[in-house]
Amino acid sequence: MTTLGYAILGLLSREDLSGYDLTQRMKGPVGYFWSARHSQIYPELAKLEDGGYVTHRVIEQKERPDKKVYGITDEGLEALKIWVTQPPIPRPIRDELTLKTYSVWLADPEEATRLFREEELRHEEQLAHYGEIRAWMEREWREDLTSTDSPEFASYATLMRGISYEREYAEWCRWMADSIEGGKSLETT
Amino acid sequence: MTTLGYAILGLLSREDLSGYDLTQRMKGPVGYFWSARHSQIYPELAKLEDGGYVTHRVIEQKERPDKKVYGITDEGLEALKIWVTQPPIPRPIRDELTLKTYSVWLADPEEATRLFREEELRHEEQLAHYGEIRAWMEREWREDLTSTDSPEFASYATLMRGISYEREYAEWCRWMADSIEGGKSLETT
DNA sequence: AATCTTTATGTAAATCCTGACATATGGTAC
DNA sequence: GTACCATATGTCAGGATTTACATAAAGATT
Numbered sequence: 527m528t529t530l531g532y533a534i535l536g537l538l539s540r541e542d543l544s545g546y547d548l549t550q551r552m553k554g555p556v557g558y559f560w561s562a563r564h565s566q567i568y569p570e571l572a573k574l575e576d577g578g579y580v581t582h583r584v585i586e587q588k589e590r591p592d593k594k595v596y597g598i599t600d601e602g603l604e605a606l607k608i609w610v611t612q613p614p615i616p617r618p619i620r621d622e623l624t625l626k627t628y629s630v631w632l633a634d635p636e637e638a639t640r641l642f643r644e645e646e647l648r649h650e651e652q653l654a655h656y657g658e659i660r661a662w663m664e665r666e667w668r669e670d671l672t673s674t675d676s677p678e679f680a681s682y683a684t685l686m687r688g689i690s691y692e693r694e695y696a697e698w699c700r701w702m703a704d705s706i707e708g709g710k711s712l713e714t715t
Numbered sequence: 716m717t718t719l720g721y722a723i724l725g726l727l728s729r730e731d732l733s734g735y736d737l738t739q740r741m742k743g744p745v746g747y748f749w750s751a752r753h754s755q756i757y758p759e760l761a762k763l764e765d766g767g768y769v770t771h772r773v774i775e776q777k778e779r780p781d782k783k784v785y786g787i788t789d790e791g792l793e794a795l796k797i798w799v800t801q802p803p804i805p806r807p808i809r810d811e812l813t814l815k816t817y818s819v820w821l822a823d824p825e826e827a828t829r830l831f832r833e834e835e836l837r838h839e840e841q842l843a844h845y846g847e848i849r850a851w852m853e854r855e856w857r858e859d860l861t862s863t864d865s866p867e868f869a870s871y872a873t874l875m876r877g878i879s880y881e882r883e884y885a886e887w888c889r890w891m892a893d894s895i896e897g898g899k900s901l902e903t904t
Numbered sequence: 905a906a907t908c909t910t911t912a913t914g915t916a917a918a919t920c921c922t923g924a925c926a927t928a929t930g931g932t933a934c
Numbered sequence: 935g936t937a938c939c940a941t942a943t944g945t946c947a948g949g950a951t952t953t954a955c956a957t958a959a960a961g962a963t964t
Contacts, residue, residue, distance in 0.1 A: 905964100906963100906964085907962100907963080907964080908961100908962080908963070908964095909960100909961085909962075909963095910959105910960090910961085910962100911958100911959085911960090911961105912957100912958080912959090913956100913957085913958095914955105914956080914957085915954100915955080915956075916953100916954085916955075916956100917952100917953085917954080917955095918951100918952085918953085918954100919950100919951080919952080919953100920949100920950080920951075920952095921948100921949085921950080921951100922947105922948090922949085922950100923946100923947090923948090923949105924945100924946085924947085924948105925944105925945080925946075925947100926943100926944080926945075926946100927942100927943085927944085928941100928942080928943095929940100929941080929942090930939100930940090930941090931938100931939085931940085931941105932937100932938085932939080932940105933936100933937085933938080933939095934935100934936085934937085934938100
């Protein structure tokens with residue numbers, strides 16, 4: 527079973543969805559830290575069905591193409607539950623901006639400053655976007671968030687990782703830009 | 716040209732290295748945010764040489780197998796310089812633990828707490844390791860770190876991203892474990 | 905009338921990456 | 935003496951992922 531398979535099962539454990547719906551959901555909290563295109567989702571659904579983790583029924587629609595709505599099976603839910611608390615195999619992190627940083631000494635300081643200011647802005651914008659979603663969740667899900675066994679808490683916790691990640695990234699970008707602009711590094715440490 | 720190609724050029728812009736040396740260097744600062752196995756490095760070196768970005772000379776060794784030492788060409792250095800300040804194409808983040816978090820509501824709270832405590836420890840250990848390297852760099856490279864156009868600063872800046880990343884991750888893991896253990900989430904926000 | 909967007913599901917080619925296989929030398933540990 | 939480890943360079947199979955190709959129907963826009 528692939529990680530993408532578990533991502534899909536995680537969505538289907540909350541509600542029945544079509545391949546198209548799943549693709550859309552990838553733009554939400556799940557997709558913040560694991561995403562896929564429809565070209566990967568459709569074959570993966572076929573594999574999941576092969577393995578008995580999901581089943582589908584065809585919904586015939588007038589004025590729209592027919593769709594296949596997938597639901598998780600008992601076996602699927604069981605497999606998902608086991609996977610959740612199993613320690614993940616550490617995978618190498620791939621971050622192109624930080625890799626560029628390793629060769630930043632070769633760059634024109636002004637261009638490098640521009641790069642890190644731009645990236646800082648990108649992450650600040652993402653942070654602001656997440657902040658809005660957080661405010662919405664805290665308003666709409668006030669009670670659900672007091673118990674950690676609700677899907678709402680799980681979505682909230684995933685979002686919190688996103689907020690924390692983006693804040694850290696933006697701060698480091700700012701430190702980088704400031705360091706290069708000032709021409710010094712250790713003074714701001 | 717691939718990102719791995721630029722990672723290799725980044726290393727060769729500092730010193731001439733063999734494929735084996737490059738594989739070892741992947742355990743250092745470059746590899747914190749982009750790494751590869753030797754099975755990927757040897758073919759990539761061949762491609763880089765094909766493109767005229769690197770050249771090699773064979774060093775014959777007694778008591779050891781011969782080696783090919785690679786050096787960056789003017790074209791390679793030029794390509795690297797251009798790449799450094801070009802904004803990276805945003806790629807989806809893949810983080811299995813945060814994906815598991817999306818389905819944590821299905822898990823036994825005790826097992827979930829154990830998972831996040833374990834992961835917190837992993838990141839705290841990595842943080843401690845980076846901290847030692849940082850202390851060493853600040854001791855050994857005191858003067859080099861005052862100018863941002865030195866390779867030492869670039870290594871230091873990459874390490875700082877590692878420190879910042881691991882601290883953020885550890886803190887979020889702690890928040891997760893505390894939330895699940897306490898059974899509540901919003902009180903600790 | 906033509907084009908674009910949304911819904912809806914798929915396939916195919918190419919690339920990236922991991923893990924395993926393969927070979928060779930010399931030193932060290934048992 | 936034998937097994938393992940570090941040095942040293944490669945290939946290959948398979949899986950993961952992206953980009954592009956492919957089709958189709960209805961509604962909105964120009």
